[in-house]
Amino acid sequence: MHQGAPVGGHDPYAGPHDPYAPGPPDGGVPLRRRRRRRWPKVLGAVFVVLVLLVVGGYFYLDSRLKREDVLTDYAGRVADTPGTNWLIVGSDSREGLSRDQENDLATGHAEGRRTDSMMLLHYGSGGTSLISLPRDSYVPIPGHGSNKLNASFAFGGPKLLVQTVEMATRVHIDHYAEIGFGGFVGVVDAIGGVKICVKERMKDPKAGLDLQPGCQNLNGKQALGYVRTRKFARADLERVEHQRQFFGALMKKATSPGVMLNPFDSIPLALHATSNFRVDNNDHLYDLIRMMWAMRGVTGGDGVTTTIPIGGTGSSASAGSYITWDKTRSGQLFDALRQDKPIPQNVITK
Numbered sequence: 001m002h003q004g005a006p007v008g009g010h011d012p013y014a015g016p017h018d019p020y021a022p023g024p025p026d027g028g029v030p031l032r033r034r035r036r037r038r039w040p041k042v043l044g045a046v047f048v049v050l051v052l053l054v055v056g057g058y059f060y061l062d063s064r065l066k067r068e069d070v071l072t073d074y075a076g077r078v079a080d081t082p083g084t085n086w087l088i089v090g091s092d093s094r095e096g097l098s099r100d101q102e103n104d105l106a107t108g109h110a111e112g113r114r115t116d117s118m119m120l121l122h123y124g125s126g127g128t129s130l131i132s133l134p135r136d137s138y139v140p141i142p143g144h145g146s147n148k149l150n151a152s153f154a155f156g157g158p159k160l161l162v163q164t165v166e167m168a169t170r171v172h173i174d175h176y177a178e179i180g181f182g183g184f185v186g187v188v189d190a191i192g193g194v195k196i197c198v199k200e201r202m203k204d205p206k207a208g209l210d211l212q213p214g215c216q217n218l219n220g221k222q223a224l225g226y227v228r229t230r231k232f233a234r235a236d237l238e239r240v241e242h243q244r245q246f247f248g249a250l251m252k253k254a255t256s257p258g259v260m261l262n263p264f265d266s267i268p269l270a271l272h273a274t275s276n277f278r279v280d281n282n283d284h285l286y287d288l289i290r291m292m293w294a295m296r297g298v299t300g301g302d303g304v305t306t307t308i309p310i311g312g313t314g315s316s317a318s319a320g321s322y323i324t325w326d327k328t329r330s331g332q333l334f335d336a337l338r339q340d341k342p343i344p345q346n347v348i349t350k
Contacts, residue, residue, distance in 0.1 A: 062285040064274035070158045070176045071280045074142075077163075081172045082340035083124025086291055087162055089153075089178040090117035090227070090243070115150040115161065116228065117243045120171070123294045126340040128303030130248070130295065131333070132240035138314060138322040139168040147319045158278075169334045175287055176280045183276025184227075185220030187250070190268040191259050193217040194249050196226065204229040223250075236323075237307060241350050244305050251295040306348045309333065 118133040135150035141164050144155050152164035162173050179187070188194055197215040204210075209225030211218075218226060227243045230236055254273075259265045277288060297303060309329035315321045329347040336343045 058285060061270055061274045064271070065283070065285065065288075066276075066278040067281045067283070068158060068278055069281050070162055071173060071282070072159060074163060076167075078166050078170050078172050080174075081338045083122055083126060083337070084174050084290075085171055085337070086121040086175045086177060086294075087165060087173045088119045088121055088247075088291075089115055089158065089161070089176070090184065091115055091153075091178055091180045115153040117240065118149065118161075118165075119240075119244065119247070120165070120169070120337075121291065121294060121298070122171075122337050122340075123298075123303075124340040126336065126342050128294050128298040129337070129343055130244055130298045130303065130305045132244055132307040133165065134236050134240055134307065134310075134323060136236050136322050137168075137308065138319060138324050139164060142167060145318070146316075148322050151319070169337070171334055171337050175283050175291065176278075177283070177288065177291060178278040179276055183272065185224050186272040186276060187254075187269065188218070188220040188223045190272045191250075191253055191265050193219045194223060194246065194253055196223075196246060196249060202226070202229065202231075204231040207231075218246075237310065237350075240307055248295060248298070248305070251292045255292055255296050304343050304348060306333075306343070307350060309347055309349055 115135055118135060120131045120133060122129045122131070133149060135148060137149040138146060139149050139152075140146050141152045141155060142160065144151070149161075149164065149168075153161040156163075158176060158178060162176060165171075166173055195215060195217050198211050198213050200213050202209055202211045204225065207225040207229040208221065209229050211222065211226070223246060227239070227246050229242075230239050253259060254269060259269060273288070274285065279288070298305060309326040311324045311326035311330075313321065313323050332344055333347045335341075
């Protein structure tokens with residue numbers, strides 16, 4: 001001990017590294033070491049807060065989904081089949097649109113909701129496929145005789161539509177997703193539009209559409225007209241090609257890093273999507289995310305996109321003009337889906 005240092009006290013002349021300097025009064029570690037050990041606690045607290053935000057955000061978004069009792073059992077329902085099958089529906093619901101918005105989007109005014117597009121998404125060990133179900137398809141509708149496929153939605157909503165699709169295809173539907181006009185426009189605008197290459201000029205006043213040829217970024221209003229217009233020589237058959245093309249491009253951009261990692265895009269997208277998608281009571285946000293990734297893959301070249309093989313046309317007093325499915329080729333397509341096997345090349349159409 002230095003001469004003159006008080007017993008049990010601190011030598012004012014001792015340096016910070018003096019081996020004779022006494023330790024902290026409580027016998028603990030020096031204060032500088034204590035400060036260093038606080039960082040793990042701070043980082044741990046930050047991590048916990050982030051986890052709570054993510055988990056809380058997930059359940060908040062999940063609670064915003066519109067749910068309906070769609071996928072219910074009924075006598076003679078086809079048993080569960082391998083793979084996963086989604087029925088994805090674009091409806092003409094004007095819910096949430098003001099009269100001014102209806103006029104601006106050229107949607108007209110109609111109460112209720114009807115099907116404007118229907119697609120069957122399948123993924124599993126046999127690959128991924130996105131198949132358009134033309135709304136003018138003439139099929140048996142339980143309790144209503146035979147009529148156009150979209151009439152089943154008008155007669156009994158999504159529940160009867162699912163039953164009609166299952167009975168006509170013998171493919172078990174596992175999930176259901178539906179979005180209306182307003183929700184579609186909001187989702188497209190939330191990510192700043194979607195790039196589409198237009199082959200030739202498209203002008204349809206009824207759909208509020210006027211596009212020049214070339215690759216361009218479509219906003220929500222333009223995109224809605226693009227997937228709605230039937231002003232083609234092949235009418236609904238060409239329209240369903242555009243619907244698959246656009247929905248694929250939409251899902252590809254929505255799941256891109258540029259959108260997912262940008263909160264100014266990802267947060268509005270999540271809010272618009274979850275508040276405008278209608279799903280079955282047992283469907284959740286993670287199901288929708290899986291569906292989006294599957295659509296991104298199939299339209300990006302990792303699967304098959306096609307329309308049900310068409311057999312011919314006809315008309316009736318109750319249904320008007322309709323189209324029929326090619327029994328042999330559509331049967332082969334549905335057999336492949338039921339067995340979760342690759343779709344034969346000879347049944348793939350535009």
